[in-house]
Amino acid sequence: MKTYAVIYEVGDGWLKGKPLEEQPLAEHGDYLRYLYQQGILIEGGPYLDDSGGILLIRADNLDMAWEIVEADPAVINEIFLPEVHPWFQGNWSE
Secondary structure: OEEEEEEEEEOOOOOOOOOHHHOOOHHHHHHHHHHHHOOOEEEEEEOOOOOEEEEEEEEOOHHHHHHHHHOOHHHHOOOEEEEEEEEOOOOOOO
């Protein structure tokens, strides 16, 4: 499996003027927990300025990575607009 960086920017479904805690993201959180339990989600979280967030996911190829991202309820509801990029995870311990 390869690693992909998913960059989320806020979309038209983002409630302007509302902080992250007040956004309709419960289903998004449930989906990310599911991805983590399946070993797909490596790491992720929101930016602290409420402008989006980033995920690192595992997928066989770019098409599969996009399928994973497009099934996210926050993407379906246009709360987040995603970008997906192949990402090289460097080993800095050597």
